[in-house]
Amino acid sequence: NAGVTQTPKFRILKIGQSMTLQCTQDMNHNYMYWYRQDPGMGLKLIYYSVGAGITDKGEVPNGYNVSRSTTEDFPLRLELAAPSQTSVYFCASSGTSGGTSYNEQFFGPGTRLTVL
Amino acid sequence: AQSVTQLDSQVPVFEEAPVELRCNYSSSVSVYLFWYVQYPNQGLQLLLKYLSGSTLVKGINGFEAEFNKSQTSFHLRKPSVHISDTAEYFCAVSDRPGYSTLTFGKGTMLLVSP
Numbered sequence: 001n002a003g004v005t006q007t008p009k010f011r012i013l014k015i016g017q018s019m020t021l022q023c024t025q026d027m028n029h030n031y032m033y034w035y036r037q038d039p040g041m042g043l044k045l046i047y048y049s050v051g052a053g054i055t056d057k058g059e060v061p062n063g064y065n066v067s068r069s070t071t072e073d074f075p076l077r078l079e080l081a082a083p084s085q086t087s088v089y090f091c092a093s094s095g096t097s098g099g100t101s102y103n104e105q106f107f108g109p110g111t112r113l114t115v116l
Numbered sequence: 117a118q119s120v121t122q123l124d125s126q127v128p129v130f131e132e133a134p135v136e137l138r139c140n141y142s143s144s145v146s147v148y149l150f151w152y153v154q155y156p157n158q159g160l161q162l163l164l165k166y167l168s169g170s171t172l173v174k175g176i177n178g179f180e181a182e183f184n185k186s187q188t189s190f191h192l193r194k195p196s197v198h199i200s201d202t203a204e205y206f207c208a209v210s211d212r213p214g215y216s217t218l219t220f221g222k223g224t225m226l227l228v229s230p
Contacts, residue, residue, distance in 0.1 A: 004159070033217070040125065042206060042220040043160075058217065090159055105218060107159035
């Protein structure tokens with residue numbers, strides 16, 4: 001299993017540009033999450049999804065959109081990039097079944113985004 | 117809403133010394149606690165978790181943590197650290213054992229020197 005994969009690894013955007021951060025998991029997890037990580041601030045939840053077709057806002061959703069058309073994919077869309085969106089973005093997933101992975105979130109390697 | 121406070125932003129320590137990274141959480145009827153580690157330029161990896169049962173939880177790489185309900189703490193410990201333990205450590209909390217969002221602390225950078 002590849003686990004959680006994210007593309008791209010790095011990206012530089014100009015103010016006002018748009019882009020989609022891709023996230024895919026191959027663990028058949030129902031739940032998926034998007035976080036942003038800023039220095040000294042920990043991780044903040046942007047959006048999450050409890051299954052295909054269902055998404056909800058987290059703590060910092062402004063300026064972002066998500067969709068969940070399949071169990072595997074959970075893309076994050078930035079429509080009008082702003083310097084405040086410069087951050088490292090992490091996608092994560094978690095399963096609902098019992099066992100050792102219960103309630104554990106598995107993280108992707110991250111996308112480092114700079115908006116200039 | 118849940119909250120997590122990691123009292124130290126950075127902890128320097130010498131190799132083979134013991135270490136404790138502190139974590140306090142806001143009180144709730146039920147609480148489920150986690151420690152994650154992030155090595156440089158990588159995603160987060162689960163170290164250990166407390167869902168129920170014994171208050172002393174053992175995790176990977178020789179780390180352990182103790183859930184203290186009266187002090188609302190979940191401190192992470194290791195009796196002897198290695199250079200390879202240099203990383204950022206995040207404490208996180210949720211209020212449900214099943215599906216839930218996690219609230220993270222701001223992280224503690226553990227710096228192990230020879």
